[in-house]
Amino acid sequence: MNIIEVKNLKKAYHDGVTETVALSGVSFSVRKGEFVAIMGPSGSGKSTLLHLLGLLDIPTSGHYSFNGKTVTSYSSDDLARLRNKEIGFVFQSFNLLARTTVLENVKLPLVYSEVPEHEWNERATKAIEAVGLGHRIGHYQAELSGGERQRVAIARALVTDPEVIFADEPTGNLDSKSGKNVMSIIQKLNQIDGKTVVLITHETSTAEHAERIIRLMDGEIESDTKVKNRLSVDDEYVK
Amino acid sequence: MNIRHTFKTSFTGLTTNRSRSALTILGIVIGITAIMLVISLGGGAQALILGQVQGLGTNTIAIIPGREPTGPSDVSALYSDSLKQKDIIALQNKANVPGLKSIMPTVFSGGTSAYDVNAYQVSIFGATEHLADIFDLHPDRGEFFTMDDVLSRNDVTVIGSKVVEHLFGNDNPIGQKIKIKGRNFKVVGTLPSTGGGSLFNFDNMTLMPYTTAQDYLLGIKYFSRIIIQTQTDEQVPSASADIAQTLRDSHNITDPAKDDFTVQTQQDLANRLGTITSALTWFLVAVASIALFVGGVGIMNIMLVSVTERTREIGLRKALGATDRDILSQFLLEAVLLTAIGGLVGIILGASLAFIIAIGLSKGLGVNWQFIFPWSGAILGLGVSALIGLVFGGYPAKQAAKKSPIEALRYE
Numbered sequence A: 001m002n003i004i005e006v007k008n009l010k011k012a013y014h015d016g017v018t019e020t021v022a023l024s025g026v027s028f029s030v031r032k033g034e035f036v037a038i039m040g041p042s043g044s045g046k047s048t049l050l051h052l053l054g055l056l057d058i059p060t061s062g063h064y065s066f067n068g069k070t071v072t073s074y075s076s077d078d079l080a081r082l083r084n085k086e087i088g089f090v091f092q093s094f095n096l097l098a099r100t101t102v103l104e105n106v107k108l109p110l111v112y113s114e115v116p117e118h119e120w121n122e123r124a125t126k127a128i129e130a131v132g133l134g135h136r137i138g139h140y141q142a143e144l145s146g147g148e149r150q151r152v153a154i155a156r157a158l159v160t161d162p163e164v165i166f167a168d169e170p171t172g173n174l175d176s177k178s179g180k181n182v183m184s185i186i187q188k189l190n191q192i193d194g195k196t197v198v199l200i201t202h203e204t205s206t207a208e209h210a211e212r213i214i215r216l217m218d219g220e221i222e223s224d225t226k227v228k229n230r231l232s233v234d235d236e237y238v239k
Numbered sequence B: 001m002n003i004r005h006t007f008k009t010s011f012t013g014l015t016t017n018r019s020r021s022a023l024t025i026l027g028i029v030i031g032i033t034a035i036m037l038v039i040s041l042g043g044g045a046q047a048l049i050l051g052q053v054q055g056l057g058t059n060t061i062a063i064i065p066g067r068e069p070t071g072p073s074d075v076s077a078l079y080s081d082s083l084k085q086k087d088i089i090a091l092q093n094k095a096n097v098p099g100l101k102s103i104m105p106t107v108f109s110g111g112t113s114a115y116d117v118n119a120y121q122v123s124i125f126g127a128t129e130h131l132a133d134i135f136d137l138h139p140d141r142g143e144f145f146t147m148d149d150v151l152s153r154n155d156v157t158v159i160g161s162k163v164v165e166h167l168f169g170n171d172n173p174i175g176q177k178i179k180i181k182g183r184n185f186k187v188v189g190t191l192p193s194t195g196g197g198s199l200f201n202f203d204n205m206t207l208m209p210y211t212t213a214q215d216y217l218l219g220i221k222y223f224s225r226i227i228i229q230t231q232t233d234e235q236v237p238s239a240s241a242d243i244a245q246t247l248r249d250s251h252n253i254t255d256p257a258k259d260d261f262t263v264q265t266q267q268d269l270a271n272r273l274g275t276i277t278s279a280l281t282w283f284l285v286a287v288a289s290i291a292l293f294v295g296g297v298g299i300m301n302i303m304l305v306s307v308t309e310r311t312r313e314i315g316l317r318k319a320l321g322a323t324d325r326d327i328l329s330q331f332l333l334e335a336v337l338l339t340a341i342g343g344l345v346g347i348i349l350g351a352s353l354a355f356i357i358a359i360g361l362s363k364g365l366g367v368n369w370q371f372i373f374p375w376s377g378a379i380l381g382l383g384v385s386a387l388i389g390l391v392f393g394g395y396p397a398k399q400a401a402k403k404s405p406i407e408a409l410r411y412e
Helices: A046-053 A076-086 A102-111 A117-130 A146-158 A176-191 B003-015 B018-024 B026-054 B085-092 B147-151 B161-168 B210-218 B233-251 B266-309 B311-319 B324-365 B375-402 B405-410
Strands: A002-014 A019-031 A035-039 A061-066 A087-090 A164-168 A196-201 A212-217 A220-226 B060-065 B100-115 B118-127 B156-159 B177-180 B183-190 B205-209 B225-230 B261-265
Touching: A002 A046, A002 A196, A019 A046, A019 A196, A019 A220, A035 A046, A035 A176, A046 A061, A046 A164, A046 A196, A076 A087, A076 B324, A087 A146, A102 A117, A102 A146, A117 A146, A146 A164, A146 A176, A164 A176, A176 A196, B003 B018, B003 B324, B018 B026, B018 B266, B026 B266, B026 B324, B026 B375, B060 B233, B060 B266, B085 B100, B085 B225, B085 B233, B100 B161, B100 B210, B118 B161, B118 B210, B147 B210, B156 B161, B156 B177, B177 B205, B205 B210, B225 B233, B233 B261, B261 B266, B266 B311, B266 B324, B266 B375, B311 B324, B311 B405, B324 B375
Parallel strands: A035 A196, A035 A212, A087 A164, A164 A196, B118 B205, B156 B183
Antiparallel strands: A002 A019, A002 A061, A212 A220, B060 B225, B060 B261, B100 B118, B100 B177, B100 B225, B156 B205, B177 B183
């Protein structure tokens, strides 16, 4: 079953005078439980594609079906609810709330969800333990290392138990050791918990954790290939 | 998102930036403090004035010669000699004014008093023995003059504390003779100080029978005022109508517009003074409101900065599922909480200042100044400051809600 289906997806930006085409009609699909990496140099449209797939932005034209729903016609509030329920985001710059504890950060999506409040702490604690940060639960963002911050962000993405995790350069701001650790957690989410993962990266080493790599160039798909020698979960980094 | 969490989120937003939040509400605090102060002091002043007016007794009616002028050219309004002895006789007739309990003609004048080598400018107040009752006067030495003194036109006087001080120093004035306008008067009593803040200040007065004052000192046949007391407060309105009718008959006036006297009840006076003080109070409130408005603009300014500064936070919240409404209510509530807290602080501060000033006035001026907690000001202040939050927080909150999640996330 395809969880993501896009046909001829286009995105253009107008600044009043000129039109800049970021995506000029891409079509592909992602199966449920698949791990796809989207690669490409900067300006290739990979961030734009991720924003469209993550329901953060609306395409100029084309068709997008997410988890069986035609979302191109959804209102911004409907999209917000869908993001909350079925999508988890991991950003390059973590985007944790300052002066807020790990627990409060991870609980943030629940505040906007329909999950009853008495389950919040339990769910958040479970998600934090799943990324190996159970001992850091009451700590503030400033007290965490970069790798730990990204793991908090992953826990936050998991807490609503979404179908798909979108990760935008999740290792971009990390040293190689923390980066590997984060990637192994993401791969585990895909292989053990069966989450669909769509990852953006410009590093081949990161992309090779995925099953499949879509390469973008100038707003078009250049290639769509299976990864032959896939990097596997490196358990020694997961505590 | 439920209301409780909107509150929590907004509150967290404010407490993470404590010093800025405090500075932001300063304008509101100052505005509400000023309003509270003005209303409280205005209320205190009103209570003081009304207290003194009503200290005469609400069953008191004053008859003043002349009518209130209808315009600058209405010279005929000033009949200063229109109240005569025959009016007293007519008013004393139970058939004319059934509610009358006592009637007291009075005359005022100025003059010099002297004792030995000391001289002092005094106000001469001629009245009857009822004066002590009506103004609640209790001589600290000697006695008040009597009905006999009034009937026999005796040269007796009761003097105020300042007169005692200037003429006698520390000596006992009782039984001594002082010269008033060149005529000898025997001091029969002295009054304790009534204080500088009183509406009726007896400190520099010499009180004497009006008969003596009229015949021997001033050489006049008319009265400055006639003071009447009714049996009960309820009789005041009917008695004032009766008094007016009696005087019109006595003066052969058929058209009430041509009255040569004015009947003034204590209630009229209290109402009029009350109107003046509250008009003054509300004028000052209007001035203080400008401070509030400026405070509101300050809130809007800071909220706009805050929205820009927290663009990434807004983007993140939206990415994680916050709807436009969630963001709008978060920022709107932050603004309302800010201004409401500012209002609350202003209310406490204003009331405390008013309280301190009330104590200062009571002790410093020796007047009975009451502290009044202005409930109307407090409710108004809290309501207005919350409203300011809504109005001036509305625009920034709308700006925040309008942000697209990707624009916001991209913002550095």
